[in-house]
Amino acid sequence: MLELFDAALLARIQFAFTVSFHIIFPAFSIGLASYLFVLEGLWLKTGDEVYLSLYKYWLKIFAIAFGMGVVSGLVMSYQFGTNWSVFSDKAGPVIGPLLAYEVLSAFFLEAGFLGIMLFGLSKVGKRLHFFATTMVAFGTLLSATWILSVNSWMQTPTGHGINELGQFVPHDWIEIIFNPSFPYRMLHMTLASYLTVSFVVGGVGAWHLLRNRTSAEARRMFSMAMWMATFVAPLQIFAGDLHGLNTLEHQPIKVAAMEGHWQRQTGAPFLLLAWPDSDREENRFELGIPYASALILTHEIDGETPGLTDVPEDERPPVGLVFWSFRIMLLVGGLMALVGLYSAWLRWRGTLYDVRWFQKASIWLAPSGFIAVLAGWIVTEVGRQPFTVYGLLRTADSLAPVDAPAVGASLLAFIVVYFALFGAGTYYILRLMGVAPDGEGPKPGVPVRAAGTTQIASLGLEQSTGGISNA
Amino acid sequence: MLDLPLIWAGLLSLAVFIYVALDGFDLGVGLLFPFLADDKERDTAMNTVAPVWDGNETWLILGGGGLFAAFPLAYAVVMPALYAPFIVMLLALVFRGVAFEYRWRDSAHTGIWDASFVFGSFIATFAQGIVLGAFVQGIDVQGRAYAGGWWDWLTPFTMMTGVALCFGYSLLGAGWLILKTEGDLRFRAYRLATFAAIATFFFVCVVSLWTPLLSPEIYDRWFSMPNLYFVAPVPLLTAIVAALIAWGIAKRADSLVYPATVALLGLCFVGLGVGLTPYIVPRAITIHEAAAPDSSLLFMLVGALVLLPLILAYTAYSYWIFRGKVQPGEGYH
Numbered sequence: 001m002l003e004l005f006d007a008a009l010l011a012r013i014q015f016a017f018t019v020s021f022h023i024i025f026p027a028f029s030i031g032l033a034s035y036l037f038v039l040e041g042l043w044l045k046t047g048d049e050v051y052l053s054l055y056k057y058w059l060k061i062f063a064i065a066f067g068m069g070v071v072s073g074l075v076m077s078y079q080f081g082t083n084w085s086v087f088s089d090k091a092g093p094v095i096g097p098l099l100a101y102e103v104l105s106a107f108f109l110e111a112g113f114l115g116i117m118l119f120g121l122s123k124v125g126k127r128l129h130f131f132a133t134t135m136v137a138f139g140t141l142l143s144a145t146w147i148l149s150v151n152s153w154m155q156t157p158t159g160h161g162i163n164e165l166g167q168f169v170p171h172d173w174i175e176i177i178f179n180p181s182f183p184y185r186m187l188h189m190t191l192a193s194y195l196t197v198s199f200v201v202g203g204v205g206a207w208h209l210l211r212n213r214t215s216a217e218a219r220r221m222f223s224m225a226m227w228m229a230t231f232v233a234p235l236q237i238f239a240g241d242l243h244g245l246n247t248l249e250h251q252p253i254k255v256a257a258m259e260g261h262w263q264r265q266t267g268a269p270f271l272l273l274a275w276p277d278s279d280r281e282e283n284r285f286e287l288g289i290p291y292a293s294a295l296i297l298t299h300e301i302d303g304e305t306p307g308l309t310d311v312p313e314d315e316r317p318p319v320g321l322v323f324w325s326f327r328i329m330l331l332v333g334g335l336m337a338l339v340g341l342y343s344a345w346l347r348w349r350g351t352l353y354d355v356r357w358f359q360k361a362s363i364w365l366a367p368s369g370f371i372a373v374l375a376g377w378i379v380t381e382v383g384r385q386p387f388t389v390y391g392l393l394r395t396a397d398s399l400a401p402v403d404a405p406a407v408g409a410s411l412l413a414f415i416v417v418y419f420a421l422f423g424a425g426t427y428y429i430l431r432l433m434g435v436a437p438d439g440e441g442p443k444p445g446v447p448v449r450a451a452g453t454t455q456i457a458s459l460g461l462e463q464s465t466g467g468i469s470n471a
Numbered sequence: 472m473l474d475l476p477l478i479w480a481g482l483l484s485l486a487v488f489i490y491v492a493l494d495g496f497d498l499g500v501g502l503l504f505p506f507l508a509d510d511k512e513r514d515t516a517m518n519t520v521a522p523v524w525d526g527n528e529t530w531l532i533l534g535g536g537g538l539f540a541a542f543p544l545a546y547a548v549v550m551p552a553l554y555a556p557f558i559v560m561l562l563a564l565v566f567r568g569v570a571f572e573y574r575w576r577d578s579a580h581t582g583i584w585d586a587s588f589v590f591g592s593f594i595a596t597f598a599q600g601i602v603l604g605a606f607v608q609g610i611d612v613q614g615r616a617y618a619g620g621w622w623d624w625l626t627p628f629t630m631m632t633g634v635a636l637c638f639g640y641s642l643l644g645a646g647w648l649i650l651k652t653e654g655d656l657r658f659r660a661y662r663l664a665t666f667a668a669i670a671t672f673f674f675v676c677v678v679s680l681w682t683p684l685l686s687p688e689i690y691d692r693w694f695s696m697p698n699l700y701f702v703a704p705v706p707l708l709t710a711i712v713a714a715l716i717a718w719g720i721a722k723r724a725d726s727l728v729y730p731a732t733v734a735l736l737g738l739c740f741v742g743l744g745v746g747l748t749p750y751i752v753p754r755a756i757t758i759h760e761a762a763a764p765d766s767s768l769l770f771m772l773v774g775a776l777v778l779l780p781l782i783l784a785y786t787a788y789s790y791w792i793f794r795g796k797v798q799p800g801e802g803y804h
Contacts, residue, residue, distance in 0.1 A: 071568035081550025092543025093763040115522030
C-alpha cells in the first residue's frame with residue numbers, strides 16, 4: 001500500500017513536471033504565432049520594411065519555441081497511458097475524441113504549414129506565405145481550444161454518462177465540448193498567452209532601446225507590446241474575475257482554497273497573507289482586507305462564501321499551494337496592468353521611448369507572463385485535487401499499475417533531459433533576442449554561423465548572452 | 472450499422488503506416504548521419520528533412536492519441552506494459568527534435584547537436600522496433616489491466632526487431648537522400664542504400680520465419696489450408712519489391728528506391744496484420760472489446776472523413792513546394 005502511494009505521488013510529480021515545462025512553450029507560441037500574423041499582415045498592407053524585419057526576427061525564435069513545444073507535447077500524449085492508464089480507460093471515450101480532433105484539426109495544420117512559413121518565402125510568394133502564417137496562427141488557437149475543452153471537462157464534467165464498465169461515455173458532444181468552465185478558461189488562457197508574448201516582446205524591445213534609442217525596429221516592437229499591455233492586461237483582470245465567479249459556482253471548494261477560507265462565512269475578508277494549516281483546519285496567521293472577498297465573489301458586502309470545512313477532509317485540495325500560487329498570479333497580473341497603464345501615460349506625454357527606468361523595468365518584467373501562467377495553472381490543477389475528473393474520479397483511482405522505481409527512474413530522466421535540452425533552447429532563444437533587430441542580426445538565407453563571424457554581430461551576441469540574465 | 476471499431480482499426484493502422492513511411496526517412500537520415508563525409512553533407516542532409524519532420528512526427532501523435540480515443544482499453548494496457556521503451560523513445564525523440572534548430576544556432580557546438588540527432592534517432596528507432604516486437608510477441612493481461620512484469624518486453628525477439636527496424640529506416644533514409652540530393656552525397660547515399668538493403672532483406676526473412684514460431688495461432692494463420700492460398704501473395708510480392716529495390720540501386724534509378732522501400736515495409740505491415748487480426752492487444756483483447764462506444768467513434772469518424780483528406784492534401788502540397796533536389800546551403804537559417 002505504501003509503495004502504491006509512492007508510485008502515485010511520483011506519477012503526479014512527473015505529470016506536473018512535464019506539463020509545466022510543456023505549457024511554457026505553447027503559452028509562448030500561441031501568442032507569438034498571432035504576433036507574426038499581425039506583423040506579416042501589416043507588412044503586406046503598408047509595405048513598411050520594419051514589419052518584415054521584425055517578422056524575420058521573431059520567426060527564428062518561434063521556430064525554436066515551436067520545436068520544443070512539439071517534442072514536449074508528444075510526451076504528454078503518451079503519458080496518459082503510461083502513468084494514468086485507469087484514467088485513460090475510463091475517460092478515454094469522452095476526452096480521447098477531443099484530443100483526436102486536436103491532432104487532426106490543429107497539429108497537422110500547424111506542422112503542415114510551418115515548413116512553408118519557415119523556409120518557403122522565396123518559393124511560394126508573399127500571399128501564399130501569408131496564408132501559411134495565418135494557418136499556423138489559426139492552428140495554435142484551434143489546438144488551444146480543444147485541449148482547454150478537455151481540461152475544462154475534467155474540471156466541470158457535463159454531457160456524459162457512466163456505463164457498466166465504469167467508463168465515462170458521451171451523451172451530448174456539444175455539452176461536453178462547451179462545458180460550463182470552458183468559455184472562461186479559453187478566454188483567460190488566450191489572453192494570458194497574448195500578454196505573455198507582449199511582455200517578452202516589450203522586454204526585448206526595451207533591451208534594444210536602451211542600446212540604441214533610434215532603432216526603428218526596437219521602437220516599433222516596444223510600442224506594439226505596450227499597446228497590448230495597456231488594453232489586454234486590464235481586460236485580463238476582468239476575464240479572470242469572470243472565470244473566478246464561474247469556479248465559485250461549479251467548484252466552490254477550489255475557491256475556498258484560493259481564498260484560504262476554512263469556514264463558510266458572510267462578509268469574508270480577502271486575505272493578503274496567510275499560513276494555512278490543514279491539520280488545525282485554520283490559518284495560523286492572516287492579514288486581510290475586511291469584506292473584500294465577499295464583495296469580489298458575491299458582489300455584496302455581507303455575501304456568503306464557501307469554506308473548506310464544507311466538505312470532508314478527503315475532498316479538499318492542498319490549500320497552501322493553491323492559496324499562494326493564486327496570490328503570485330494576482331501580484332504578477334497586477335504589475336502587468338500597472339505597466340500597461342503607466343505606458344499609456346508615458347505615451348500620452350510623448351516620452352514612451354525616453355524613460356530609461358521604465359525600459360529597465362520592462363526587461364525585468366519580460367518573463368512575468370510565464371510566471372503568471374504557471375501560477376494560474378497550479379491554482380486550477382492543484383485546486384481540482386483530489387480528483388482527476390472533478391467529483392467523479394479520484395486521482396488515486398486513476399493510476400496505472402506502475403511500480404515506484406519505474407516511475408522514479410523515468411521522472412529522473414525527464415528532469416535531467418528537460419533541464420539540459422530546454423535549458424539549451426532557452427539559452428539560444430535569449431541569444432537570438434540579444435541580436436539587434438535592425439539588420440545587424442543574421443540575414444535570412446545565411447547561416448547564423450557565417451553572421452557570427454562578422455564583428456558587429458558577434459559583439460551583439462556577447463553583449464546579449466551575459467546581459468539579459470544580468471540586466 | 473457500420474462496423475465502427477473495424478473502420479477505426481483500419482484508419483489507425485493507416486496512420487501508423489504513414490508514420491513509418493514518413494518519419495522513417497527522417498529518422499533514417501539521422502541513422503546515416505555519421506556515415507556522411509563532412510559538415511557540408513550533413514547540413515544538406517538536414518535541410519532535406521527540416522521543412523517536413525514535425526509534420527511527419529505528428530502522425531505518431533495521431534497514433535497515440537487515436538489509440539487513446541478509439542481503443543482506450545488497448546491504450547491503457549499497452550502503455551504500462553511497454554513503459555520503458557515508450558519513455559525512452561519519447562526522450563530520444565526530444566533529443567533529435569531539438570537538434571534540428573539548435574545545430575544552426577551554435578556553431579561552437581554543432582558536433583554536440585549532431586550527436587544528439589544521431590543517438591536520438593538511433594534510440595528512438597530501436598525503441599520503436601522493440602515496441603513492435605513486444606506487441607507481436609504478446610502482452611500479459613488480466614481483467615482490464617496489464618499483468619506482466621517490467622522487463623517482459625526484453626527478449627531476443629524484441630532485440631532482433633529493434634535492430635531490424637534500424638536497418639529498415641536506414642534504407643528509407645538512404646532512399647530519401649538519393650531522391651533529394653546530388654553529387655557526392657547522392658553517390659554516398661547509393662552506397663549506404665546497398666548495405667542497408669542487404670541487411671533489411673535479411674531481417675525481413677528473419678522476422679517472417681521467427682514470428683510464426685512465437686505462437687501456434689500465428690503459425691496456423693500462415694501455414695494451414697486454405698489460408699496459405701490467401702496469404703501467399705504477401706511473400707511473393709515482398710520478393711518482387713525486394714528485387715525492384717536491388718534493381719533501382721544497381722541502375723541508379725533515383726526516384727525508385729524510396730517508394731519501393733515504402734512498399735516493402737507496407738507488405739511487412741500487411742504480413743503483421745495477417746498474424747494479428749482480430750486482436751488489438753495480440754491474443755488478449757480484440758478490436759471490438761477495446762473499442763470506445765459507437766457514439767465516440769462516430770463523432771470522430773465525421774471529423775476524420777473531412778480532415779484526413781485535407782491533411783493529406785496540404786501535406787502533399789508542402790512536399791510539392793519543397794520538391795526536387797536540395798542545393799547545398801539552402802535553408803532559412
